Amino acid sequence: MQAISDIEQLAEYTAELEDLSKDLAVQNVSYEPWILCPILKASGVNRKFVFVLIFDSPSDDRTRLIGFFPFERVVLHHLVPLSCLRLWADPFNYLNARCDPLIRKGHDYCIEVLLDWFAQEKTHADLINLRGLTDGTSIVRSLTSSLSGKKRLEHIESTIESHLYRRHVNADSYINAVLSKRSQQTLRRYERRLRDLGTVEYADVDECLDIEQLIDEFIDLEDQGWKGKQGVSISAYGHREWVKQLLLDAHSRQRLSLLTMRVDRKLIAARCVLFSKPGSFLFKLTYDEKDIYAKRSPGLLLEFEAIRRMHSDQMMLGHEIDWLDTCSSPHSPIFSRSRSEGLKVRRFIIARSGSVAALAIAMSPYAARAEQLMNGCTRWVRQKVKALTS
Incomplete structure (x- = not known):
């Protein structure tokens, strides 16, 4: 396993990434190197990346890339300054928030390797955000199974729905x-x-x-x-x-x-x-x-x-x-009319047990509700002020 932070250094693994892209457990064109590298360079100013590459060593002793997780290092919230490794998503919405990591078929244990790496505090991050994962795939099944068996980690999860055309x-x-x-x-x-x-x-x-x-x-x-x-x-x-x-x-x-x-x-x-x-x-x-x-x-x-x-x-x-992923928001008027089915997209935010980050994610549903109430109160006050001054 190797973690690198430089886009130019990532380009040195183009051949390995191209080979990996031909044998994927879950398709994700946005992480293939011929698309990923140009968008990273266009968006990379003032951004901090961590690219996790997981290798296998078959019997002929040649290493083979079996897993690739591109992360961006961000702060959880300006009021909660916890560092977070978040699966990278195209900030220009060319391929809207599809973040399934590149994992070779039959090697879903890469998820376990990643979680162990995070649990051992080698990431220098408080949280890990595995967002944009297509529901029902072997990657999500492996992730949910791994999280259920790890007492050292706590997590919350959420789901949104996009639009899929299936033939x-x-x-x-x-x-x-x-x-x-x-x-x-x-x-x-x-x-x-x-x-x-x-x-x-x-x-x-x-x-x-x-x-x-x-x-x-x-x-x-x-x-x-x-x-x-x-x-x-x-x-x-x-x-x-x-x-x-x-x-x-x-x-x-x-x-x-x-x-x-x-x-x-x-x-x-x-x-x-x-x-x-x-x-x-x-x-x-x-x-x-x-x-x-x-x-x-x-x-x-x-x-x-x-x-x-x-x-x-x-x-x-x-x-x-056989299918087309519209890579669109849940509220798209065109795709909501033309889709054959909903496509559930899941997010897992993971923290080490007993940490401040674990407390933060445990409180996040209440914080979100409080923010909704505050926004509602703000709108109500604005309406009253507008009514009094009009």
């Missing part, structure tokens, strides 16, 4: 399962109204002659919408060049889908997905927000075109693909 027998079966007849009629009406504006065409990267131009169009379209206005688009972050290179790299690896909708050749909506077979992960969805297009729901129409393609082995989105 059905065919596209009609999927759509009938997620949309009522009335909603399907509404969707067809949106498409007819869109076709009134011109010829509607869908295409993916395998139908594109100039991938660089397509990526530029995609980035520009996002920047023209609300994300650009609020300073959270790829261009607004100043990430155009490295994100473009990342998507070109994904394309060269045959792991990129960039499905587009055009009306009379004008780009109206685009949807970027990264493959990690048998699954896939949504990178970004964007569409033209002008009223003439937005009221025809181009984003939702593009999602259901993607769902149709997901059910065709002849299409990029369907070839050897």
Whole structure:
């Protein structure tokens, strides 16, 4: 086992990480080195990292990487200055908070190794936050089993729900399962109204002659919408060049889908997905927000075109693909309508028994409730003051 803190030093293990990524217990494209390293470099200013690498020694005496846990060292709360190792999550929400560590199939005992390392106080951290873990996986089962058998550690856990597309027998079966007849009629009406504006065409990267131009169009379209206005688009972050290179790299690896909708050749909506077979992960969805297009729901129409393609082995989105993780927030209006099922994402905050940190996490549910009450009181006071002064 090795713990390093330098991004450049992590890059020395690229070959080992690439090999590990080919044989994972749980897929997580955001921790694969060709994606992780560029985002780390873009976000790494004033951040402190701890990268835990766990090795095996097979009979031929060559070490083999079997586990990878990228942590960021943070303070639990500005009022509770306890140090915490938190599984790293992309701060720009390109792949929203998917934090399943890279563990080789059949080596879930890496979780036990990690917990022993933390319990022995070698981390110089008071807490460890294993967040963004997909529920129902061998990693979560191993973690819950290990925690139940360790009296030296205490923990609290919580769950949120995201959105998953899981392939059905065919596209009609999927759509009938997620949309009522009335909603399907509404969707067809949106498409007819869109076709009134011109010829509607869908295409993916395998139908594109100039991938660089397509990526530029995609980035520009996002920047023209609300994300650009609020300073959270790829261009607004100043990430155009490295994100473009990342998507070109994904394309060269045959792991990129960039499905587009055009009306009379004008780009109206685009949807970027990264493959990690048998699954896939949504990178970004964007569409033209002008009223003439937005009221025809181009984003939702593009999602259901993607769902149709997901059910065709002849299409990029369907070839050897069984599911798509939307990597979205629980309240997304588009994905809550188009998902086939909820995807539970779990978080475990762990402390050593008898420590101040253990007391802090034991009190955290009460602190959260107190904060809610304080926020409620603050809103009530503001409303009263506003009523008196208006």
